[in-house]
Amino acid sequence: MSAPGCKGEDMHDDFDSCYRAVQSKDARFDGWFVTAVLSTGIYCRPSCPVRPPLARNMEFYPTAAAAQKAGFRACKRCRPDASPGSPEWNVRGDVVARAMRLIADGTVDRCGVTGLADRLGYTTRQLERLLQAEVGANPLALARAQRSQTARVLIETTDLPFSDVAFAAGFSSIRQFNETVRTVSALTPTALRQRAHSRDAAERVGTDVLSLRLPVRAPFSYEGLFGHLAASAVPGVEEVRDGAYRRTLRLPSGSGVVALTPHPDHVQCRLIIEDFRDLSAAIARCRRLLDLDADPTAVVDALSQDPHLSAVVAKAPGQRIPRTVDEAELAVRVVLGQQVSVKAARTHAGRLVQAHGTPLATPDGGLTHVFPSTEQLTALDPNRLAMPASRRRTLTTLIAALAAGDVEVDAGADWNTARAQLGKLPGIGPWTTEVIAMRGFGDPDAFPVTDLGVRAAAKAVGLPTASDALLEHSARWRPWRAYVTQHLWTALDHAVNEWPPRPTKQETR
CATH class of the missing domain: 1.10.10.60 (Homeodomain-like)
Structure with a gap:
């Protein structure tokens, strides 16, 4: 059977393919469709361990909501309402x-x-x-x-x-x-x-902390994902502690703190939120941050066809894109990272947090603030930013555009429109736009071709390094060029690929 990523959004209409997936209990298809059993009135994941019913007793629906609307209830064994979301x-x-x-x-x-x-x-x-x-x-x-x-x-x-x-x-x-x-x-x-x-x-831990497993499709090569988040962690907002990546969250009705610990088949998530109405939003944003609804099999199958990439992909299949819980925050941080090291970008972002972020009512370990909103950042004094004047202008222009709604980068943004909006701002070129598209929008085909890390890794695996030649070669990777970027980054000897991160000199004293 071909990979799920080849099926398209109408897979549930292909009875034979769905039936074969159910017969083989193929977990790759969990989240792509659900199986409704006419004789019992329940719906299941394709991988449900219960013996499959006869074909004449099956119907297939694209979502749990569609099955529920048709009068079916969730299987108690496989819990299809808690399966990974559709990569679509x-x-x-x-x-x-x-x-x-x-x-x-x-x-x-x-x-x-x-x-x-x-x-x-x-x-x-x-x-x-x-x-x-x-x-x-x-x-x-x-x-x-x-x-x-x-x-x-x-x-x-x-x-x-x-x-x-x-x-x-x-x-x-x-x-x-x-x-x-x-x-x-x-x-x-x-x-x-x-x-x-x-x-x-799920672990019952009382009313203050929620502990749950975030399901993930295998393979799940999480070192590059968590290593990137750890290496770029903004002081006061993010940290690594006790084997978990931790950060603060700005949520619709309050703030929160999340600790995420990776495992081969899931991510353990511990949440503290001020208002439980924010639970679904918090979970959705954590899943987006870790790119947990990706379809790794489709990515591996497609990229392995290129002999330049096959060894890199085989070494660490199942890469995920280090994304964000707040697209506006990500856009600001990408501009702060223009033409500087990861360490310098962290320092710039940390200063913004201390000056304009919202302090937590109760600091938690090294977490003290929520990253400032665009409205809060409109009050910043550009003259206090230790960076070139051109980048100060880019940052303040971006913040003003985000606050005014002239640039929309949230979960519902139209990717093409947002790219065009970003491209009109001074100092935002293709690299900035494509990194925001990759890590903010989650566009799987975003490709920062001029990125120094991409070019260095491209050279190491025998790919062309000139931007025009590499861009031409990249056409064969579509629509997965963002995942090529992540694979190339993880081929480098860099702190973004280290999980758990190496202890600092101060920590080893």
Whole structure:
């Protein structure tokens, strides 16, 4: 069977391919579609360990929300509502993918369907028609499925009263909460909590800390991902402690702190958030940060065809792009990193944090601040920035454009439009735009061809180093050029590839 990445967004319509995936219990397809069993009324992951039903008793749906809308409830064994998300929504820039990213970030719960449609520049009816046609559910059904999953996480990982869980998950009443949980899970909230005591998938740690596993598709070569985040960590906002990458979060209703520890088949996530309504947004942003919904098999299969890359890919398959929890923050940090070392970029960003960031009410280890918002950064005095005047102008112009909405780089941004908006700003050239597109937007085909690390690694593996020649050669890697960039970076002897990071001299004293 070919890799999932070759199937496209309509895979659920290909009965034979879906049936073969279910017969082989192929976990690569988890998140691409769900299997509804007509004889039992449940829906499952393709990899469900239960014996597959007869073909005549199967139907396939593109999302858990579509299966729920059709009246099916989640399998208690394989928990399809907790499977990795479809890679489609992270690798596409069209309106449906943008809508799915915004729904995952909680936009419907915060702004309603009208707010979601306005953000995308469509009417509510147009948007509902597009989503129904492609993912089998409208925005409300998709948001309902997300609320049920948020409720399940809180039920299973905390001791919060169910009334608080209902409120935090976005339900309008405890009755609606109870009915939805029973419908989706075929269990009451009490039964779900009782079952959680005997399951290892989530650790119950009380009401202050949430501990859960973020599922990931194998292979998962996390050293370059976590090494990059550690090497570029901004003092006060990010740190490495006890084997985990930790950072602060700005969330819609408050702030938070997350600790992420990588494992071969999952990432352990420990969250502290001020307002539990932010849970789904926090989880979605952590998954984006670590690029956990990527399709590594499709990337490996495609890039291994190039003899210049085959050895690099085989050495560490399953690379992920080090992304961000805040696209505006990432854009600012990329400009701060123009033509300077990683260490110097950290220093510049740390000064902005100390001067303009929001202090945590209770500092946590080395975490003291939330990175400043663009609105907070509009107050900065460019004369206090220890950098060339041209870069000061680039930074302040970018901040003003972000604050005014003239440049949009959030989860729902149109990638082509955002590139054009960035390109109009002084001092933002192709390198800056492509790094923002790669790490901020998550465009899998972004390619900073002039990056010094890319060119050095290209030379080492026998690729052309001249920008025009390398760009011409890169056409064969599309649409995965961002992953080529990550593979090339990880081929270098650099701190961004070290996980766990080497102790500093101060730490070894």
